Amino acid sequence: MSVEPFNKLVKLAARAFYDDITTKGDNQPKTGRSDNRGIAVVVLDALTRRQWVREEDLAKDLKLHSKQLRRTLRFFEEEKLVTRDHRKETAKGAKIYSAAVAATADGQPFGKEGEEKIKLHTHSYCCLDYAQIYDVIRYRIHRMKKKLKDELDNRNTIQEYICPKCDKRYNALDALRLVSEEDGNFRCESCNGELRAESDKFAAQEGGDGDDNARKRRREKLKSMLQNMETQLKPLMSQLDRVKDLAVPEFGTLQAWEARASAAGRAVNGDSSSNDPSKSSQVGYGGTPMPFLGDTKLYCDWVLNQAIFGLRLSNKAGLLSNAIMVEVAFAGAEGKEVDVKSDAATSLKVLPPWMIKQGMNLTKEQRGEVEQESKMDGSSATGGLSDDKKSTVEDDKKSLQARAMR
Amino acid sequence: MFFHIVLERNMQLHPRHFGRNLREHLVTKLMKDVEGTCSGRHGFVVAITGVDSIGKGLIRDGTGFVTFPVKYQCVVFRPFKGEILEAVVTMVNKMGFFAEAGPVQIFVSNHLIPDDMEFQSGDMPNYTTSDGSVKIQKDSEVRLKIIGTRVDATEIFCIGTIKDDFLGVINDPTTL
Ligand SMILES: [Zn+2]
Numbered sequence: 001m002s003v004e005p006f007n008k009l010v011k012l013a014a015r016a017f018y019d020d021i022t023t024k025g026d027n028q029p030k031t032g033r034s035d036n037r038g039i040a041v042v043v044l045d046a047l048t049r050r051q052w053v054r055e056e057d058l059a060k061d062l063k064l065h066s067k068q069l070r071r072t073l074r075f076f077e078e079e080k081l082v083t084r085d086h087r088k089e090t091a092k093g094a095k096i097y098s099a100a101v102a103a104t105a106d107g108q109p110f111g112k113e114g115e116e117k118i119k120l121h122t123h124s125y126c127c128l129d130y131a132q133i134y135d136v137i138r139y140r141i142h143r144m145k146k147k148l149k150d151e152l153d154n155r156n157t158i159q160e161y162i163c164p165k166c167d168k169r170y171n172a173l174d175a176l177r178l179v180s181e182e183d184g185n186f187r188c189e190s191c192n193g194e195l196r197a198e199s200d201k202f203a204a205q206e207g208g209d210g211d212d213n214a215r216k217r218r219r220e221k222l223k224s225m226l227q228n229m230e231t232q233l234k235p236l237m238s239q240l241d242r243v244k245d246l247a248v249p250e251f252g253t254l255q256a257w258e259a260r261a262s263a264a265g266r267a268v269n270g271d272s273s274s275n276d277p278s279k280s281s282q283v284g285y286g287g288t289p290m291p292f293l294g295d296t297k298l299y300c301d302w303v304l305n306q307a308i309f310g311l312r313l314s315n316k317a318g319l320l321s322n323a324i325m326v327e328v329a330f331a332g333a334e335g336k337e338v339d340v341k342s343d344a345a346t347s348l349k350v351l352p353p354w355m356i357k358q359g360m361n362l363t364k365e366q367r368g369e370v371e372q373e374s375k376m377d378g379s380s381a382t383g384g385l386s387d388d389k390k391s392t393v394e395d396d397k398k399s400l401q402a403r404a405m406r
Numbered sequence: 407m408f409f410h411i412v413l414e415r416n417m418q419l420h421p422r423h424f425g426r427n428l429r430e431h432l433v434t435k436l437m438k439d440v441e442g443t444c445s446g447r448h449g450f451v452v453a454i455t456g457v458d459s460i461g462k463g464l465i466r467d468g469t470g471f472v473t474f475p476v477k478y479q480c481v482v483f484r485p486f487k488g489e490i491l492e493a494v495v496t497m498v499n500k501m502g503f504f505a506e507a508g509p510v511q512i513f514v515s516n517h518l519i520p521d522d523m524e525f526q527s528g529d530m531p532n533y534t535t536s537d538g539s540v541k542i543q544k545d546s547e548v549r550l551k552i553i554g555t556r557v558d559a560t561e562i563f564c565i566g567t568i569k570d571d572f573l574g575v576i577n578d579p580t581t582l
Binding site for chain 1: 500563
């Protein structure tokens with residue numbers, strides 16, 4: 001049971017679908033400061049390195065506010081990516097989990113009994129549901145494709161009819177009153193002319209008036225959207241293919257997992273010393289152990305977290321300044337602004353290092369920025385972050401000025 | 407989709423019904439007035455299943471009619487966009503075909519019939535596949551998906567498609 005291919009799937013899906021998800025209350029104003037886009041990706045990535053995890057612990061590891069994390073997790077629960085379990089437990093009950101976790105990592109004797117309080121706390125746990133994730137992603141892609149294809153094939157569209165004599169238009173919803181008594185064909189209500197289906201006319205004279213042109217443009221747009229989707233989701237789809245015949249990692253319910261983990265832990269602790277370095281490497285940041293994960297490497301979530309946020313912010317700063325230039329250039333042509341901005345977004349998209357493979361055709365920005373940023377954030381993460389924040393604010397100001405000048 | 411809902415209606419009753427059978431008369435009249443009607447809001451009223459309450463009557467000036475507010479339970483049928491229905495074909499022409507699912511009429515235009523089915527005119531107009539294995543004609547039973555509804559105050563009309571997975575003929579009258 002290898003988790004790696006599935007983890008890659010989760011990571012790809014996170015970046016494809018949940019990259020710009022914000023999870024916050026509707027009443028909060030949308031400011032640059034409270035923008036937490038990217039958090040979804042960070043949380044999913046962190047979960048790929050864990051099995052069942054207590055949400056408080058995860059929040060601590062990620063240096064996130066537990067409320068914020070809970071909101072994100074609730075969102076993923078709705079998206080069917082994550083299973084959660086809540087239970088009321090005493091201090092002792094909470095230790096069952098700690099014990100399960102501890103047992104799989106190192107043979108530390110856990111908690112002295114007797115100091116428990118009778119007070120009950122509700123603790124929440126979460127875990128990725130790989131089997132469901134696989135289905136959810138496939139379903140999502142299927143729906144996306146089907147929707148575009150249906151529109152391309154004119155499926156589910158309401159047929160229009162036109163009277164060749166007086167140009168009066170009807171559609172399929174009028175069908176009942178258009179049927180003529182004599183021959184069962186559709187006839188015009190005002191001149192009794194036999195109606196023609198609109199698409200027939202469209203096929204007859206390709207690209208006639210403005211109406212047809214609009215249709216054609218729409219078709220082309222749909223086609224290119226479909227193509228873009230195919231190319232952009234290619235890594236995800238090929239990963240789906242790779243995972244297809246593999247056994248899905250199953251962790252079971254929280255209770256089952258705990259039982260299994262502590263049983264396995266007891267077995268391991270029986271025959272190995274507690275200072276085994278290979279074993280201590282299984283302990284994640286903040287002492288959260290990751291049982292069963294065999295070949296996992298040690299990650300520092302927090303650094304990664306900051307790196308991604310740093311990237312995102314600097315990315316946005318670049319975007320904004322681009323947008324300013326664009327705005328000045330197109331002063332007066334308001335309509336084009338949106339398109340150009342989104343173009344800038346796609347062209348400037350910085351790929352995470354693990355996504356970059358040999359032979360990929362990338363700009364230096366896409367490659368280089370990643371390394372530079374993660375280095376900087378790795379060494380002085382907080383400094384880097386606040387600088388980036390500042391620059392976003394400044395860019396905001398600039399864009400305001402640019403607007404004012406117009 | 408079918409719903410079991412509670413509706414309210416003001417019933418006018420002629421004075422000649424005032425007597426010990428007043429309630430019966432009221433319920434009979436309610437059924438006669440309401441069952442089989444269609445409102446854009448609730449759909450087709452299929453059947454009344456019970457009368458919850460009959461309020462105090464109000465005598466109309468001049469006529470002697472009495473108005474009773476009546477609360478009743480009923481089953482209504484309201485078609486929705488995206489809903490899958492089974493329907494009987496009632497008419498076929500070159501523009502498509504009409505079908506009925508209970509009280510609701512559905513039109514399927516020819517571009518929403520699979521491309522491999524072609525219109526054949528004649529005294530029994532139909533849509534047939536090139537190998538003749540599938541045929542849609544009057545009285546065929548089809549499964550279709552509603553893609554649009556026109557809801558007026560007193561009428562609901564739908565358009566549907568059979569150009570999708572698992573849609574199309576489910577029962578051919580000629581093979582029965
Ligand atoms: Zn006409």
